[in-house]
Each structure stands twice: as structure tokens, then as C-alpha cells.
Amino acid sequence: MNFRRDVFQAIADPTRRGILTMLALQAMTPGAIASGFGSSRQTISKHIQILTECELLNQKQVGREIYYELNPQKIKEIDVWVNQLRQIWETRFHQLNDVLSTIKK
Template sequence: MIALIFMIIFFIMIIRRDVFQAIADPTRRQIIEKIAAGPMNLNAIAETFDSSRQAISKHIQILTECGLVVVTQKGRERYCEVCLEQLDEVSDWVSQSKKQWLHRFEKLDHYLQDLKTKTQDDGNH
């Protein structure tokens, strides 16, 4: 029980940024795609982009704040690794919304079928 509370506190402290917001930026998405295959040195990531190292560093900080990236210090280098479990929040929301949306069509379908049978009943009078 206590452990659960600590877990929650931990989550609140670490995960303090919106995942949706984090993946809104195309550069950040590219960073994720790059290090999805394997961890990379921060400088190595920055070199593949046009913008400066500091800009990329900031992006990675944002990704770290929502738990999408984990950084491990190793000597003077910092290895960035993705942890894409947090993306479940995104796909969950998408599937949930789509489900509701499709459900609407189902209801409409029922309505149209009801209408059809009723019209047929009227025709039988």
C-alpha cells in the first residue's frame, strides 16, 4: 500500500509532462525514431540534425520529463535510450476515441434498420 503511494508520488514527480505534447514536435518524433533501434550518445543524435546540440538536448530533456527517454551517464557521455511504454497512453486514447466514434455508426445503423423494419410494417398495413 505504502509502496503504491510512493509509486504514485514518483510518477507525479517524474512524469510531469504531457506525452501528447512531447510527441507533437516532429523533431522529437524523429529523435524517438532514431534511438528506438538502440541507445545513442547525445552528441551523435545532435549531429544527425541541422539544429544545435543545445536544441536537441532540450528536446531530450522534454522527452525525459515524460518518461519516453531515459538518460544514462557514462563517463563524460550521456546515453539516451527510449522507453516507449508511455506511448500506451496515446494509443489507448486513440483507440478509445475511435471506438466511441465507430459505436456511433453502429447506433446509426440500428436506427436505420429500425426505420427500415417500421417502414416495412407500415407497408404491410
């Protein structure tokens, strides 16, 4: 069975959102990422694994170190989806506002 994690479940976790925020600034090693949290390195590694499985992070090898960086393309996909949803709701609110303004008269 090929289990694929959902990107929205991944970003629902505040620690993983924190990792994404850190990596938006620069690529970092797992140890550097872990130092920014009060969790064990093993716990942070699990979060990194989930984010990588969801393709939110890319990893690159530099010498003996592995660096993780944000995958901007995947973040863009999330942004496009959220904006589509926002536009739908804004249209509905404008329609409701129009109906309510006719009722007030």
C-alpha cells in the same frame, strides 16, 4: 511549483517525434541524435530534456557517455489511450452508418 510537461504536447513537435523514431531503433548519445537533425546540439538537448521529463526517454550512463533510449512503457500508455479513443469513434461511425442505411431504404 512542480511543473510537469504533458506527453501529448511533447509528441506534438515534429523534431521530438523524429528523436523518438530514431531511439526506437537503438539507444543513442545526444551528439549522435543531434547529428541527425539540422538543429544545434543545444536545441536537440532541450528536446531530449522535454522527452525525458515526460518519461518518454530513459537515460543510462555507459562510462562517460549518457545514452538515451525509448521508454516502451510510456509509449504503451499513449497507445492504450489512442486505441480507446479510436474504439469510441469507430463505434460512433458504425452507429451513424446504421442510421444512414435505414434512411436510404
